[in-house]
Amino acid sequence: DIQMTQSPSSLSASVGDRVTMTCRASQGISNHLAWFQQKPGKAPKSLIYAASTLQSGVPSKFSGSGSGTDFTLTINSLQPEDFATYYCQQYNTYPLTFGGGTKVEIK
Amino acid sequence: EVQLLESGGGLVHPGGSLRLSCAASGFTFSDYAMSWVRQAPGKGLEWVSALSGSGTSTYYADSVRGRFTISRDNSKNTLYLQMNSLRAEDTAIYYCAKIPWGGDYFDYWGQGTLVTVSS
Numbered sequence: 154d155i156q157m158t159q160s161p162s163s164l165s166a167s168v169g170d171r172v173t174m175t176c177r178a179s180q181g182i183s184n185h186l187a188w189f190q191q192k193p194g195k196a197p198k199s200l201i202y203a204a205s206t207l208q209s210g211v212p213s214k215f216s217g218s219g220s221g222t223d224f225t226l227t228i229n230s231l232q233p234e235d236f237a238t239y240y241c242q243q244y245n246t247y248p249l250t251f252g253g254g255t256k257v258e259i260k
Numbered sequence: 261e262v263q264l265l266e267s268g269g270g271l272v273h274p275g276g277s278l279r280l281s282c283a284a285s286g287f288t289f290s291d292y293a294m295s296w297v298r299q300a301p302g303k304g305l306e307w308v309s310a311l312s313g314s315g316t317s318t319y320y321a322d323s324v325r326g327r328f329t330i331s332r333d334n335s336k337n338t339l340y341l342q343m344n345s346l347r348a349e350d351t352a353i354y355y356c357a358k359i360p361w362g363g364d365y366f367d368y369w370g371q372g373t374l375v376t377v378s379s
Binding site for chain 2: 154185187191195196203208240242244247248249254
């Protein structure tokens with residue numbers, strides 16, 4: 154199985170900050186990577202697929218990059234509604250696997 | 261508007277069974293693969309199972325293979341998850357998710373249904 158490792162597991166940031174988080178796959182997955190946002194008590198929401206393609210309706214302050222084993226999610230100009238947990242997921246191979254998540258908290 | 265509405269969760273004893281349903285609307289259900297993803301209390305996301313649009317191809321996580329069965333009724337626009345031999349570690353919110361064309365990720369999610377396995 155492909156293991157997905159996210160770092161950091163949590164980070165503190167202020168409104169207006171730019172934040173970056175990483176996701177590493179245990180083996181190459183090309184660009185078959187998705188990112189999701191989950192707020193407390195809510196279902197996950199799709200943000201990005203194919204490593205860097207924004208899901209329809211997702212604001213352009215979110216961006217993704219990477220290929221192979223190393224990927225990043227960047228959020229520009231952090232707003233109160235962006236404080237949430239972010240998960241990556243590989244879909245190169247079954248079983249589909251998620252990273253452990255990065256929780257973005259208010260500083 | 262795509263909507264996915266799960267039902268069927270509840271409290272069940274270890275070793276018991278439960279069937280979850282996911283009613284879909286807002287898209288041509290039979291054209292898309294579907295999946296179940298779960299989240300244990302306070303934990304991360306875990307993929308459980310997936311099923312092709314025709315229902316002919318199924319995929320399972322090792323943790324549920326042989327105990328859970330995914331199926332669909334395209335005439336009713338409904339996805340199912342039959343869960344047998346339930347264990348305490350199956351306690352989680354179970355989400356139904358739609359898989360788009362072009363990649364096995366999840367573009368739409370339901371609100372989830374809670375399954376609690378406890379004596």
